[in-house]
Amino acid sequence: MNGEFSTLLADIKEQILYLQELGAESFNVELSEFDASKFGTQNAAIKNHNKQSAISQEKLERFVPTDFELPKIETAKPKISGSEGISSRRSLLESTKLSRLPSLPKRNSFAAKITDEPASESKMPKTIVTEETPGLFGDVKPTLPEAGETIEDIRLDIGNCTRCPLHEGRTKIVHSTGNLRADLMFVGEAPGADEDAQGVPFVGRSGQLLNKIIESIGLKREDVFVGNINRCRPPGNRAPTLPEAKTCKPFLLREIAVVRPKVIVVLGNTACQNLLETKVGISKLRGEFQDYFGVKVMPTFHPAYLLRDPSKKREVWEDMKKVRDELNKLQG
Numbered sequence: 001m002n003g004e005f006s007t008l009l010a011d012i013k014e015q016i017l018y019l020q021e022l023g024a025e026s027f028n029v030e031l032s033e034f035d036a037s038k039f040g041t042q043n044a045a046i047k048n049h050n051k052q053s054a055i056s057q058e059k060l061e062r063f064v065p066t067d068f069e070l071p072k073i074e075t076a077k078p079k080i081s082g083s084e085g086i087s088s089r090r091s092l093l094e095s096t097k098l099s100r101l102p103s104l105p106k107r108n109s110f111a112a113k114i115t116d117e118p119a120s121e122s123k124m125p126k127t128i129v130t131e132e133t134p135g136l137f138g139d140v141k142p143t144l145p146e147a148g149e150t151i152e153d154i155r156l157d158i159g160n161c162t163r164c165p166l167h168e169g170r171t172k173i174v175h176s177t178g179n180l181r182a183d184l185m186f187v188g189e190a191p192g193a194d195e196d197a198q199g200v201p202f203v204g205r206s207g208q209l210l211n212k213i214i215e216s217i218g219l220k221r222e223d224v225f226v227g228n229i230n231r232c233r234p235p236g237n238r239a240p241t242l243p244e245a246k247t248c249k250p251f252l253l254r255e256i257a258v259v260r261p262k263v264i265v266v267l268g269n270t271a272c273q274n275l276l277e278t279k280v281g282i283s284k285l286r287g288e289f290q291d292y293f294g295v296k297v298m299p300t301f302h303p304a305y306l307l308r309d310p311s312k313k314r315e316v317w318e319d320m321k322k323v324r325d326e327l328n329k330l331q332g
C-alpha cells in the first residue's frame with residue numbers, strides 16, 4: 001500500500017508543479033469529491049483498498065491539505081534597459097533551454113559609425129560612436145566598426161594639430177607606425193624626448209626594450225603596429241591629463257579600426273586606463289586578456305617601467321607568452 005500511496009503522491013506532486021508553471025499560487029480541494037475511480041485502472045489497487053478499509057479524509061489530509069498554499073518560487077525577472085539589463089537578460093537566456101539550441105544566428109547588435117563632425121567643430125577629431133541596439137535575446141557583442149577611411153585620411157585630418165595643449169611643447173607629432181596589416185599592435189602612453197625629436201614612437205631606450213619584447217615572441221618590429229594614446233610629448237615626461245588623452249585618443253581608435261589587429265598589447269597604466277576606459281590599475285589587469293570591440297587586449301608593464309625595475313620583466317614575459325599563444329590560436 002505504501003507503494004500505491006507513493007505513486008498517488010508523485011502524481012499529485014507533478015500536478016502541483018504543473019499548476020505552478022501555469023502561475024497558480026493556491027488552490028482548494030474538496031476531498032468529498034475525491035473519487036479513486038478517476039485515477040484509472042492502474043490505481044485499481046487503491047479502489048480495492050478503499051472498498052476494504054476506505055482512505056479516511058483525515059488520513060489523506062495529512063498528505064494533501066485541502067487548503068494548500070503553494071510555495072513561492074523565486075523567478076529571475078529580466079531588466080529591459082542599460083548594461084545591467086543586458087547582462088540580466090544574458091544570464092536569464094543562458095539559464096534556459098533556448099540558449100542550448102544550436103546556433104541562433106549571430107547578430108551584430110552594435111551599429112557603429114564614424115561621425116563627421118560639424119564644420120564649426122572641425123578642429124575636433126572624428127570620433128568612433130557606437131549605438132547600442134540590443135538583439136532579441138540581448139546577445140550583444142560589440143565589434144570594431146568598419147573604418148571607411150585610410151591611415152592617410154587620418155593623418156590628413158590630424159594635420160598640424162593644436163586640439164590640445166600638448167601641441168605647445170612638441171617638436172614633432174609622433175604618429176603610429178608599422179605594418180598596416182599587423183595582427184599585433186602595441187599602444188603606449190605618449191612620446192618621450194627621443195620620439196619627440198625623431199617623430200617616431202618607441203625609438204629611445206624604451207623602444208629598444210620594446211623591440212626585444214617583440215622579438216621574444218618570434219616577431220620583428222616591422223611585423224607589428226605601434227602607437228600612443230597621445231601624439232605630442234607632455235612637458236617633463238608627465239602623464240597626459242585625462243582631457244588631453246580624450247582629445248587625442250580618437251585618432252588611435254580610428255587607426256585600430258583601419259589596421260584591425262587581432263591582439264593589442266597595452267603598455268603601462270595610463271595607456272591601459274585610457275584605452276579600456278577603466279580606473280583599475282595595471283598591476284591588477286596585467287596578465288589577463290581584456291576586450292576592446294572584440295579585439296583581445298593584453299595589459300602589461302611599460303618598457304620604461306621595466307628599465308626602472310628589471311625584476312618586472314618576468315611578468316611581462318609571462319604576458320607575452322599568452323599573447324604569442326593567442327596569436328597562434330587565432331591564426332591557426
Ligand code: SF4
Nearest residue numbers: 161164167231232248
Ligand atoms: S596630443 Fe594629439 S590632440 Fe593633442 S595636439 Fe598632439 S596630436 Fe593634437
